[in-house]
Amino acid sequence: MLIRNIGLLFSGDVAMPLLDADSILIEGGRITQVGRALEGAGPRIDAQGCAVVPGLIDNHVHPAFGDWTPRQNQLGWIEAFAHGGVTTMVSAGEVHVPGRPKDPVGVRALAIAAQRCFDAFRPLGVKVLAGAPVPERAMTAADYAGMAQDGIRWLGEIGLGTVRDPEEAARHARWARAAGLNSMIHCGGPSIAGSNRMGHEAVCAADADIVAHINGGPTSLSADELTKVMAGTRRANEIVHNGNPRTALHALRTLGEMAALARLVVGTDSPAGSGVQPLGILRTIAFLASVGGLDPGVAIATATGNIAHWRGLEQGIIAAGRPADLVFMDAPLGGAGRDAAQSLALGDLPGIGGVIIDGVARIVGRSRNTPPPGRIPEWTT
Template sequence: MSGIAIVGAGTVLSGDHRRPVVEDADTVVAVDGVITAVGRHADLTAEVEASEVVVDARGATIAPGLIDSHCHVVLGDYTPRQKTVDFLASYVHGGITSVVSPGEIHAQGRPHSAAGVKALAIAARTCFENFRPGGMTVHAGSVVLEPCLTDQDFADLQDAGVRLAKFGFGLYEDPADGYDQVRSAQAHGITVMCHSGGASIPGSKPITPDHLLHLAPDVCGHINGGPTSLPTEGVDTIIEDTTMALQLVQAGNLRSAVRIIEKCDAEGHFDRVVIGSDTPTGTGVMPLGVVKTVAELSSLSGIDPARVWAAATGNNARTWSLPAGFLTIGSAADIVVMDAPWGSTASDALGALSIGDIPGISAVVTDGVLRNLTSRNTPRAARLVQVRPLMPHLTADGH
């Protein structure tokens, strides 16, 4: 067995927006990549002493690793859109421990035939099952819906393990014509995310609130704009009259995102708010895209940052049925340790987020393995962790 214990936390975030802070807890223990205990060090002494690695948070905050619910992967740790390699490994340094693909739409020469789109989705899913850049989990293989896809094609995709789909980039004359493919995908257990708002790249079309109401996908992708936002009245109809997950992204309209999360919080729809980066796109490669969104939404809306963090972790996990996203027994051990950045007027990570400061990340654990210390992308944390045994090779500067 391989065990890790993170002790000495000032605050432990649960990932559940209903109870965002684990009361009277300062320790998280994991064995073989799964969380086995969350509680007080005094009650978990035997489990901590049995752990091969012990991380002392020294009063900082322990939280579930961020889930980027809109990350444009293709194959390997490379983005054709920005011609950048190792971007996913860099995202881990931004506290992102897993990502969800919204369709491998940036693949060069992307196919539109039934055989081609099926092959691309299956290849991406299978490749990333065997490849964990920087230690992160990549939920890839999101089939791009095309008018040529039949019910049998979706049965084939289901048999191959594909459970993600994206609508908005297929060869449809009118987006409303995708109704049959959306229904068939859902009937075969595939979660459908739909583009919304203005066109984002050549080959996509604007998708209006009326289109979304007709198509009824599971997830309204970047409802705050990808990057062009939907009209306010249409957004309100989607919030009030549907059950779609409502995705807020960094590469969207910030004013719209703040209004949407405030409305959802006030009207009891917070369960449906999910967060992603929608990068790499024209906005670029953004290792801090998700944590930046959490800081912006926390500081500009006034909503408890522990709850906003849950929208980027537990809400994502529930929407896509992912194993991570919560600091609870049985969840995947994807964990970050963070604190107020050096020089902030805040005293801890939640305080930093509430004033719009990006926390300093001092440790990232994925699958129960300590992956890095002193993030090369966030500001330096005010309180750095201490690790036993020493692991200087994991620090940004090697010390």
């Protein structure tokens, strides 16, 4: 597959967000070459000057089973996210499964079942990285080691279960890391029933790979306490759509002053009581770029390459050898922006004109959820 006539090509790399290239070659589901005026055999896509970005990654979802969420009793939410440019989702815990077990055996069983189900079921091609056990006080190091042997890679939010004190949060995060699991800790006030307030003492002590929703999920810590979290942690800090916008800006500015934007990742934290947001990642990028003043390419990196780095994923970066997960977007019709980047800087959502996942065209033409893009790629076989 050859993609040519690309306008802006965003890399997903926070250090070099914009590439000097207008063509991408794809073979076997992976990018083989990025450059200018490339030629190749197979299907051809004329981007018509649209921007191309890496497939967006939602760093914080709460799936159940199938393309259904009991949280809002909604069908088709994952496919809807694909129409918002999301090609990968990372589970922060399957917490909305009715009757979610909380004993160690049940926690392990649910995580393994979720991982296996979504490994075999990809709505519209979306990669749902599920199977994220929520730590419970009765669990031991052997539970984490056993789950890792069974294929579990992610740890759900520390603090959504019975683990709440700084010492035990640190102990469970340490066990998870020793087993090879990527960890996350809740930050802020309680959310679901049975969850806990996790303040800066517990968050900093845990030293998890991801500080979940530093702007609240949905209730935020104070700005002063959040500053302590950002100064006291050295890994990723997450801003979510379903959080506090005021403290999101505080987090953005603080990380910027710390020269630590490579630590910033974004998610929706959905499905949730706030609903299901198919355009939540796009909206968060636009919020950071417009209200927050972040360079649009860097804002895109917070939803792509930054997450890839902290989650240990191959996707999220446009470069040779990486999975061909790509989104075509352009300024929306009727907007003030001339292209996707300027639209994001002005706070408008770009229109999506196509989505490719693992080199397979999943959405051809206008997304059903975004505003109509000014330009749409032409697809030929």
